Amino acid sequence: MPSMNITRRSTSEELADPSAVTREEVLSRLTEWRNRVHQLYDDIEETLQGHDFKFDRKGKHTSTEALVQAAGVRQDEQPQIDILRIVRRDGTNTAVFYPQGPWIIGANHLNVNHSIPSGCCRSSSK
Numbered sequence: 566m567p568s569m570n571i572t573r574r575s576t577s578e579e580l581a582d583p584s585a586v587t588r589e590e591v592l593s594r595l596t597e598w599r600n601r602v603h604q605l606y607d608d609i610e611e612t613l614q615g616h617d618f619k620f621d622r623k624g625k626h627t628s629t630e631a632l633v634q635a636a637g638v639r640q641d642e643q644p645q646i647d648i649l650r651i652v653r654r655d656g657t658n659t660a661v662f663y664p665q666g667p668w669i670i671g672a673n674h675l676n677v678n679h680s681i682p683s684g685c686c687r688s689s690s691k
Contacts, residue, residue: 576668585636591636592643595628598667599644606649608661617654624648630666 574615579586610620625645633643 578631580668583632586632586636588636588638591638593602593632594667595638596644597631598664599646600663602646602662606647607648607664609651614653618659619652619654621650621652622647622652626664628666630668632668 574586589596599648606620606622613620624647626648627645628643629640646664648664649660650658651660653659
């Protein structure tokens with residue numbers, strides 16, 4: 566009986582040999598990445614409740630990475646990943662979480678641009 570590999574290849578292995586990555590594997594990884602990013606956003610929103618911020622997840626991202634294109638996955642087939650904006654009362658952004666792509670060496674990349682006001686979100690207990 567042939568052996569079956571039950572672990573996913575590393576990002577560097579997939580990038581070194583993109584022809585060995587199937588369309589189904591790419592879609593699976595994109596879906597798993599979306600789920601992890603959305604869980605992170607849920608955790609951030611829960612943590613910041615009561616700090617007078619609004620949360621906007623209307624912006625969407627799909628991957629334009631070469632490996633996704635090589636696997637023949639069109640943008641309209643990909644799971645859309647939210648772009649999270651954390652907005653102050655005056656309508657300005659405190660932070661914007663923008664997903665980049667899961668095939669970034671060393672990270673499942675999430676770019677964060679932020680400007681958090683002094684004294685915000687610190688625990689009042691000593």
